[in-house]
Amino acid sequence: MKNIRLPWGAWYGDEERSFELPESWDVSLFELDARHRVGEQRIAEVLETLSRDIRAKKPSSAIIVVDDLTRPVQLEELLPKIVSRLTAAAVAEKDIRVLIGLGSHAPLSDGDLRKKLGSHIVDRLQCINHNPRETKAIGMEWGKTEIRLNRHYLAADYKIVISGLTPHSFAGFSGGAKMLVPGIADMETLSKTHKSVLMGFMGQLGTVEQNKFRDTIEGFVERAGLDFFFGLVINPDRSIRELYGGHYVEAHRAASAEAARFCTLEADGPYDLVISSAYPKDTELLQAENAMIPLKSKKEGLLREGGTLVLMSACSQGVGHHGLFGEGGKLYRKPRPLRLLKPYNVAFYVENVDTSGFATVFNEEYFFTDQWSSLLRHITPQLPPSPRVAVFPYGSMQLVG
Amino acid sequence: MKEKILEFLYDESLKDEFEDLDHDDSLLELGIIDSVKMMEMISFLEENFGIEVDDEELMPENFDSLNAIVAFIESKKG
Numbered sequence: 276m277k278n279i280r281l282p283w284g285a286w287y288g289d290e291e292r293s294f295e296l297p298e299s300w301d302v303s304l305f306e307l308d309a310r311h312r313v314g315e316q317r318i319a320e321v322l323e324t325l326s327r328d329i330r331a332k333k334p335s336s337a338i339i340v341v342d343d344l345t346r347p348v349q350l351e352e353l354l355p356k357i358v359s360r361l362t363a364a365a366v367a368e369k370d371i372r373v374l375i376g377l378g379s380h381a382p383l384s385d386g387d388l389r390k391k392l393g394s395h396i397v398d399r400l401q402c403i404n405h406n407p408r409e410t411k412a413i414g415m416e417w418g419k420t421e422i423r424l425n426r427h428y429l430a431a432d433y434k435i436v437i438s439g440l441t442p443h444s445f446a447g448f449s450g451g452a453k454m455l456v457p458g459i460a461d462m463e464t465l466s467k468t469h470k471s472v473l474m475g476f477m478g479q480l481g482t483v484e485q486n487k488f489r490d491t492i493e494g495f496v497e498r499a500g501l502d503f504f505f506g507l508v509i510n511p512d513r514s515i516r517e518l519y520g521g522h523y524v525e526a527h528r529a530a531s532a533e534a535a536r537f538c539t540l541e542a543d544g545p546y547d548l549v550i551s552s553a554y555p556k557d558t559e560l561l562q563a564e565n566a567m568i569p570l571k572s573k574k575e576g577l578l579r580e581g582g583t584l585v586l587m588s589a590c591s592q593g594v595g596h597h598g599l600f601g602e603g604g605k606l607y608r609k610p611r612p613l614r615l616l617k618p619y620n621v622a623f624y625v626e627n628v629d630t631s632g633f634a635t636v637f638n639e640e641y642f643f644t645d646q647w648s649s650l651l652r653h654i655t656p657q658l659p660p661s662p663r664v665a666v667f668p669y670g671s672m673q674l675v676g
Numbered sequence: 677m678k679e680k681i682l683e684f685l686y687d688e689s690l691k692d693e694f695e696d697l698d699h700d701d702s703l704l705e706l707g708i709i710d711s712v713k714m715m716e717m718i719s720f721l722e723e724n725f726g727i728e729v730d731d732e733e734l735m736p737e738n739f740d741s742l743n744a745i746v747a748f749i750e751s752k753k754g
Contacts, residue, residue, distance in 0.1 A: 418736070418738075420737075467736060470704055470736040470740065472711075473704055473710065473711060474704060474710075474711055474736060474739065474740075475710075475711025475712065476735065605705065606704070606705060608706065608707045609707075611707060614710070614712060
């Protein structure tokens with residue numbers, strides 16, 4: 276047998292796991308080069324741009340919107356530097372809030388906040404989980420839906436958004452205006468956003484230009500106001516690879532272009548078997564669909580028709596929570612087989628989830644297990660004796676060109 | 677008009693959903709439409725009811741229930 280070593284359990288354990296594959300399998304492991312880190316000089320340049328903007332606007336209060344643990348960027352080092360720029364411009368710490376742009380995900384516990392933001396921030400600033408019921412109208416409508424955003428955000432003098440950029444099924448890349456719509460919107464706006472995408476009216480993976488979804492939400496953000504955006508291109512280990520800052524459209528476009536360069540790879544398919552891990556978005560089953568990003572980005576030619584797809588996730592938090600798509604949510608429905616996966620044999624390797632939990636997110640006809648030997652026994656008969664195998668250790672952020 | 681649209685949408689695997697369908701129910705929430713079915717439905721409506729759907733009219737409130745679809749077609753026909 277041969278071993279593949281994969282990172283496992285982002286935010287919750289962060290270990291490297293070894294998985295055995297038969298010696299006769301022809302395995303290609305698609306890595307991402309995570310050695311590069313943003314330099315101190317670049318950070319200082321972006322922060323100086325922020326300082327100039329703050330000095331010019333002279334705000335008396337500020338809010339900083341960040342993403343949650345389903346989004347893999349660690350802010351412990353960067354956030355205090357941003358706060359110090361605000362305090363240096365005479366914004367008191369008591370007037371600076373951190374708002375977690377949850378959308379309708381589960382609120383972060385104190386422990387989760389410390390993982391994401393660091394104790395220095397959690398102990399000094401008021402950190403608020405977005406509540407879709409605490410919103411205010413921004414004075415715009417989307418069809419018949421009144422757009423409402425978090426009232427604490429709207430009340431702040433100076434508005435900062437920080438987000439990592441990873442490939443996103445409909446926003447092209449995450450971050451930017453999406454941090455506000457749907458990130459800090461009310462349930463009606465959240466529902467409208469997701470319905471528009473699910474009905475196929477807008478949205479595209481890996482593309483922010485000419486993306487109708489992004490164009491639409493940027494119109495709302497223009498009205499609501501956003502003073503400074505930090506776009507973070509991230510490494511799979513959640514460290515910051517590159518940093519962009521400034522206007523929320525320009526900085527997001529620049530960060531997206533860099534993220535696309537970093538996340539896109541060539542894979543000489545078709546393969547008999549594709550193994551893709553949701554890491555570093557492997558916190559919950561509701562995010563496991565992110566492991567399909569390589570296949571979504573190359574629907575033809577990556578995996579042969581009749582081939583086998585193995586999706587993996589640590590699911591450290593089990594099934595997880597989503598106010599719209601989770602069980603009991605407005606857009607929840609009993610899972611059916613996914614159209615994208617119809618040409619393939621599909622198997623899941625997921626931990627911390629039982630049969631009933633699995634069936635609330637994925638169709639129960641899909642094979643799933645938390646035993647690697649059981650998975651191998653299940654998929655081996657589907658494969659030729661020496662199958663070509665592609666392994667994506669960071670499937671949630673790997674686009675295939 | 678409703679019967680014709682229902683006939684187009686009908687899917688045997690969703691028999692129960694169709695039996696209990698209220699004409700104001702969300703077709704998306706019931707799993708009756710998804711992005712592919714929606715695009716097929718737009719073509720179907722254009723071909724069968726003599727309308728043209730503009731890009732800016734592609735919104736859930738126009739297509740998410742049988743009653744909404746009928747109201748939309750009627751508004752287009754003036």
